[in-house]
Amino acid sequence: MADVKIRAPSPFWPRLAAAFAFAAPVAARGEGAEFQCFPMAETRHLIADRRLADPFASMQAASSAAHAEPIAAKLCRDRDALVYEISMLRRDGRVLRIYLDATNGQPHPGHK
Template sequence: MRLVWLVIALWGMAGAASAQSASAALRNCLPPREMQEAVAAKGIVTPASAVMTARRQVPGADVVRASLCRNSDSLVYVIMALQKDGRIVQVMIDGPSGRVKSVK
């Protein structure tokens, strides 16, 4: 729970616009059991693979959250990374391909 409040506080420091876009991306996320089922049944890359891809995009940052979310008609991983300067970076990874969709 402390980590959630830390991320919320850091979002406030990073700016309201980035916090709104991050929370919008996290609205339709799957619970852990459904995430496991999606990986097993729908050919979605593993969470570990998505996190490794995100870490390459934001070197030196700590991943604080990784969620599999519905985005239109597809599934994407929304990875939140905390940089050393306190900024939160959102990396979106396409679920089926494992490719980076965006870094904000």
């Protein structure tokens, strides 16, 4: 019978896994402080409470201007401003995201 040696796992892999486990939440927290999207219930409340622009009308206007099919609209906070993140599907299959100022439905100056 052949001699089979069993190697102990390298101490490198547990350290690498731990590094990824700690790095991902830290990176997400840093990004979340600047840009955060709201859940649907809170979105409805904010639209009614702050009298924001109609998200469906904004989505339709943006999709016709971009010649793309609207997919979704989310209300998000970008630093101190409320913006709609409008996702659209272009005819070439690419997803396009446009950011509109939620107060007036105009393009948000902080995004392309």
